[in-house]
Amino acid sequence: MRIKMRIRRFNPEADSKPWWGEYWVDVEESDRVLDALHQVKWYQDGALTLRRSCAHGICGSDAMVINGRNALACKVLMQDVGDVCQVEPLRNMPLIKDLVVDMEPFFAKYRAVLPYLINDNLPASGERYQSQEARARYDDTTKCILCAACTTSCPSFWANEDYIGPAAIVQAHRFIFDDRDDAADLRLRVLNDVDGVWRCRTVFNCVQACPREIDVTRAIGEVKLALLNGLNE
């Protein structure tokens, strides 16, 4: 089938502001939006710039706005985009070129929640034990691939780019609710900040945006409850 791609373009060396490029592509129904973007890049305009790697929804490189919604270009099929497929870079991030944005502010927030297990009490030999129930407690948030689809879909983040954002809270949740970790209080202190978890207004955009189907708003809610009631409630 023949579909029109409408792609937000910006070349920092030539353009003063972004513009819309329009391209026709011949694709199969089962092709991904990423395949259509490759068709444009490989056969029409080699300057079209995007990030991608694994092409099956695991590496998190190709999050973008597709027909108004945040998604991975490798996880949306052309049969689902309608007659025109409109593609834009993630919102509210510093734009570098075409569909590429500066991810550093996003990763800085990730680093701020101390995203690593903190526990100095190691067994003399072998693994630490963890019950299946304790392991299940944080399973959902271990799926995060740091694609930024959630954070950049959030109206609170659009309104205030200092908001730490759903992705960083998801990452904090993964450790706060891991019973092997000893530093929940440090992370909760970060998330209790004025730009922390309280800026979430439970809009649920993040849940819709997450390509890993993480229940992001629920994770944020659990962190809020931990702040209000303590971890053992």
Added chain:
Amino acid sequence: MIHTHKFETIVVGAGGAGLMAALYASQGSDTAVLTKLYPTRSHTGTAQGGIGAALGNLDEDRAEWHTFDTIKGSDYLADQDAVDIMCQEAVNVIYELEHMGLPFDRTPEGKIAQRPFGGHTSNFGEKPVRRACHAADRTGHMILQTLYQQCIARNVRFFDEFHVLDLLLSADGQATGVIAYEIDTGDLHVFHGKALIFSTGGFGRIWEITSNAHSLTGDGPAIALHKGLPLEDMEFFQFHPTGIYKMGILITEGVRGEGGILRNRDGERFMERYAPNLKDLASRDVVSRAIYLEVRDNKGIDGGRYVHLDATHLGRQVVETKLEDSAEFCRTYLGIDPAVEPMPVQPTAHYAMGGIPTNVDGEVQRNASGAVVPGFYAAGEVACVSVHGANRLGTNSLVDLVVFGKRAGKAAAAYCQQNDWAELPAETWQPVQAMLQRMMDKDGQYNAADLRAEMQSLMMDNVGVFRTEEGIQSALNRVRELQECAQDITVMDKGKRFNTDILEAIELQNLLDLAEVTAASALARQESRGAHSREDFKARDDENWLTHTYASKVDGKINLEYAPVNITIHNPEERTY
């Protein structure tokens, strides 16, 4: 603009091997990690089923059984001293990953959970053993995330989206650094180092149907080749039996580990005929060949080039909790629910057993006699230790990258403490800049995507699961023509900022060079062993070919040398499953 940096250890590539190496190198040396992606985008993250180690948490298990299985799986081409080290050290390295916070699934008593995997057995081949430690079917994702987390905790210095284009050797042949292209700015950076660790991953993109990421273009081995260094055992490339039909996306072997069954158009469990003992859990080369033979025998589904992987009898609970990602791939890309319908699968190019030759400390060898390049290390899929020989067992890629990533990192740190800075060569960035300028100025006849597509289909058809002299020779001839064409590409993007157009052209040149070495190595090996199946030489020939291939490029020609396999534990036997 040219920038210069000085770090004692420079790690290139930030997948599992690179991050593990960085964690250890940074404990004893000032370390920088360069990656053309962001670390968490690396392909380790897509590994699914598990990481093998003889913890014995569910079944009795011993490291020596793991060693035996790995050697047998390699069709006796692996170096047995290296395999022994890997399987012995695997156990403690798994505990180390757990201590770092890796969220393994757990047994009812809270130990690390394990499941069966292809070719892994107890008591030297007696029956399947639960050895693959897993975190749902996203074990690689968890390893990559955990190692990156630890790097953040320890303040490891990263240069993200820096694409390495050249390796610097001193006048007397020591590694002294790399030249990197900063993707965002187009600037060149000279990194002067004492020790250099390549962990750039594989090159599955030389084939049409592959599980590999677009970024797996073999930049590391291609750069080594350009420097006159050899690549080992390049004819051995693993085709994983269960890629999603036409797309190549991997469906984990864990599906069969959990009890999934391969069926042909008659619904027959055909693996019973090819591997009466282990059936669907025979090693990957055996299962991939079986699928090809079924298809050739018109037993593919609806006469097509695929078979069914049936998980419908496992129940929704197993599919949704233990095989979650594979189920999600099927729903997203095929509109199929694997708890209800079988999955259409075909073999997909998956893993390079060959690569940059190293010893067990990750030191890169400069020739078949084993002499090393001082200060140069490699680990992970880019390297050939060799622990996988002619065919890698499932889960052993992850074992390889943590065990040998760690060993390379430690060795590099020790090297830095014992050695002074070697001088940079007289020319560092100049040749790279000249090459980039030449490519930018070229008004060429060819399009990189066309050349790439042709190479991929050539290699798939002629240097794939089954090979013949005629087929390999024709592919080799055409690849050499494509190499010429690749010097005459038009780069459409003429800018400095984020120019992925020129990088794709460079990656294509790297892929073509590796395709050439792969085909030349395959053409020379007149036997069938592991993943290398010659229809004109159907038997394994230990008398003449129990050897490692070392292929280098001298004056534009491929030069092949051979080195003996290190056989210290198990004498080669007939390989049946």
